[in-house]
Amino acid sequence: MTAHISAQPGDIAETVLMPGDPLRAKWIAETYLTDPVCYSSVRNMYGFTGDYRGHRISVQGSGMGMPSASIYTHELLAEYGVKTVVRVGSAGAITERLALRDVVAGIGAASDSNMNRIRFDGIVDYAPVADFGLLRDAVDVAAEQGVTAHVGQLLSSDVFYTDRPDMYQRLAGYGVLAVEMEAAAMYTLAAKFGARALALVTISDHLVHETHLSSEERQSSFAEMVEIALAAVTR
Numbered sequence: 015m016t017a018h019i020s021a022q023p024g025d026i027a028e029t030v031l032m033p034g035d036p037l038r039a040k041w042i043a044e045t046y047l048t049d050p051v052c053y054s055s056v057r058n059m060y061g062f063t064g065d066y067r068g069h070r071i072s073v074q075g076s077g078m079g080m081p082s083a084s085i086y087t088h089e090l091l092a093e094y095g096v097k098t099v100v101r102v103g104s105a106g107a108i109t110e111r112l113a114l115r116d117v118v119a120g121i122g123a124a125s126d127s128n129m130n131r132i133r134f135d136g137i138v139d140y141a142p143v144a145d146f147g148l149l150r151d152a153v154d155v156a157a158e159q160g161v162t163a164h165v166g167q168l169l170s171s172d173v174f175y176t177d178r179p180d181m182y183q184r185l186a187g188y189g190v191l192a193v194e195m196e197a198a199a200m201y202t203l204a205a206k207f208g209a210r211a212l213a214l215v216t217i218s219d220h221l222v223h224e225t226h227l228s229s230e231e232r233q234s235s236f237a238e239m240v241e242i243a244l245a246a247v248t249r
C-alpha cells in the first residue's frame with residue numbers, strides 16, 4: 015500500500031491506462047476488461063485490474079493536473095513495478111487542424127508548469143517525450159482501426175481557464191496541437207524510472223471554434239482512443 019493507492023503488491027498490472035477522471039477509469043474497466051477488480055478507491059481515485067484479450071491490464075485515475083498525476087504515476091512506477099503508462103485523456107484543440115473528438119498522440123509535451131524547473135534548478139528546459147515504440151504502435155493500430163491519430167506536441171498546463179489565449183495562438187504557430195494538464199509530468203517520471211509512457215488525448219474542447227463535449231461524453235464516450243491504447247499496449 016502507498017499513501018494514495020490501497021493495492022497490495024501484485025494487484026496492479028505492468029501496463030496501466032491512466033485517465034484523469036476516475037469515473038472514466040471505471041467506465042474503461044467495466045467496458046473493456048473481463049473480470050475487473052477494483053484494487054483501490056482511496057480518495058475515490060479508482061484503480062482496476064482485469065483481462066483484455068489475454069493480457070493483464072490496469073486502469074488508474076490520475077486526477078487533474080500535474081501534482082495529482084505525478085503522485086499516482088510515481089507510486090505506480092516506484093512502488094508497484096509498473097513498466098508502461100498510457101494516459102487516455104481529454105484536451106482542448108488550439109489549432110484549426112483538429113476537430114472535436116479527434117485523437118492526438120503527444121510526441122512531446124511543452125509545459126508552463128514549474129515542476130521541471132524545480133527539478134532541473136531552472137538551468138535546463140527538459141523536453142518530456144513519449145516512448146517512441148509505443149507512439150509508433152499507437153499510430154499504426156489507429157490506422158488499422160480506420161482512425162487518424164494526429165501526432166504532435168501537447169501543452170501540459172497548470173491552468174484550465176487561461177487568461178492568456180494569445181499564448182495558445184503563439185504555441186499553435188510552433189506546432190503545438192492541444193492543451194491538457196498531465197502529459198509532461200508523466201513523460202518525465204517515466205524517463206526517471208526507466209518506464210514507457212504515451213499520452214493519447216481526445217479533443218473535448220475546441221478552443222478556436224469554442225465548441226465542447228459534455229461531462230458525460232468526457233466520462234464515457236472515448237471508445238476510439240481507449241481501443242487504440244489497448245491495441246497498442248497488447249500488440
Ligand SMILES: O=P(O)(O)O[C@H]1O[C@H](CO)[C@@H](O)[C@H]1O
Pocket residue numbers: 033034035077078079102103104105174194195196232
Ligand atoms: O479528461 P482528463 O484526462 O482529466 O484530462 C483533461 O481534463 C481535465 C480538465 O478538465 C484535466 O485533467 C485535463 O488534462
Ligand SMILES: O=c1cc[nH]c(=O)[nH]1
Pocket residue numbers: 104105106107173174193194195218219221
Ligand atoms: O486541459 C484541458 C483539457 C480539456 N480541455 C481543455 O480545454 N483543456
